[in-house]
Structure formats: C-alpha cells, structure tokens
Amino acid sequence: MKNDGKTFEDTFTSFCRKAGFRRTLQRKIVYGLFHGARRHLSVEDIMSLISKNNPELREESVYRILGDFEKAGYIRKVEVPGAKKYEYASERHGHFLCSRCGKILDVDISSIELPKSLTGISDISITFNGVCPDCAKRKRRTIA
Numbered sequence: 001m002k003n004d005g006k007t008f009e010d011t012f013t014s015f016c017r018k019a020g021f022r023r024t025l026q027r028k029i030v031y032g033l034f035h036g037a038r039r040h041l042s043v044e045d046i047m048s049l050i051s052k053n054n055p056e057l058r059e060e061s062v063y064r065i066l067g068d069f070e071k072a073g074y075i076r077k078v079e080v081p082g083a084k085k086y087e088y089a090s091e092r093h094g095h096f097l098c099s100r101c102g103k104i105l106d107v108d109i110s111s112i113e114l115p116k117s118l119t120g121i122s123d124i125s126i127t128f129n130g131v132c133p134d135c136a137k138r139k140r141r142t143i144a
C-alpha cells in the first residue's frame with residue numbers, strides 16, 4: 001500500500017463522505033479487504049476471511065455492502081464467466097482462469113493494440129483459460 005500520509009482511517013472516512021455512506025464497522029471491514037489489494041473475492045471468500053473475528057457480520061449484510069460499494073465505483077464484478085467475485089476497481093485488466101483450481105490471476109493488457117478505428121470501446125472483458133503456474137508445477141512433480 002502506498003503511504004501518501006493518509007491513514008486507512010482517513011481514506012475510509014473520505015470514501016464514505018463522498019459516497020454518502022454512514023461509517024459502520026461492517027463497511028469498514030469489507031472496505032479494508034479490497035483496499036490496496038489485488039484480490040478477487042466471492043461472498044464466501046469474504047465470509048471465511050472475516051467470520052472468525054466478526055461472527056456478527058451476516059452474509060446478507062456483506063451482499064448489501066458489496067452492492068453499495070459497486071454502485072459507488074469502489075469495487076466491480078470480476079468479468080470472468082461463472083466467477084461471482086469482486087475486485088477493487090483499478091485500471092482495466094484481463095484475467096486468467098485456471099481450469100484446475102479455479103484461481104483467477106490478473107493479466108496486464110495495456111500493451112494490447114487495437115485497430116485505430118475502434119474508438120467506441122466502453123468496457124473490456126478478457127479471459128484467458130488455462131492451467132496456472134502452481135497447478136502446472138504440481139502436474140510436473142507427479143509425473144517425475
């Protein structure tokens with residue numbers, strides 16, 4: 001995470017102010033999961049990450065918060081077919097979906113050149129399918 005003199009608390013407070021949200025502990029927890037992180041999280045992932053320390057946080061609340069955060073432009077749905085995951089709304093990138101373990105990796109697509117005639121692009125969704133490096137390693141080991 002970049003240290004620009006602002007604490008996490010400051011960032012969360014100004015986010016809530018801008019989006020018109022009341023600052024609640026629940027929102028703060030979910031906000032913190034995506035803040036400065038490159039991760040892809042489903043509601044189940046989020047529940048298993050937070051339920052131990054926050055048993056009072058219910059799945060319905062997490063759904064609601066995710067919906068609010070998406071509307072506020074803080075997170076977005078991961079554009080991978082079949083993946084019900086969210087990620088921090090950073091610059092657009094492609095995704096690599098592992099056909100074995102289901103892991104999703106970010107793929108930099110900034111070097112992809114499109115024909116100059118295509119100027120009206122409003123959204124990008126690119127998914128590469130294959131076997132992730134971890135699974136590829138595992139396979140090699142079993143063969144050897």
Ligand SMILES: [Zn+2]
Pocket residue numbers: 098099100101102103131132133134135136
């Ligand atoms: Zn894999």
Ligand SMILES: [Zn+2]
Pocket residue numbers: 040078087093094095105106
């Ligand atoms: Zn991503």
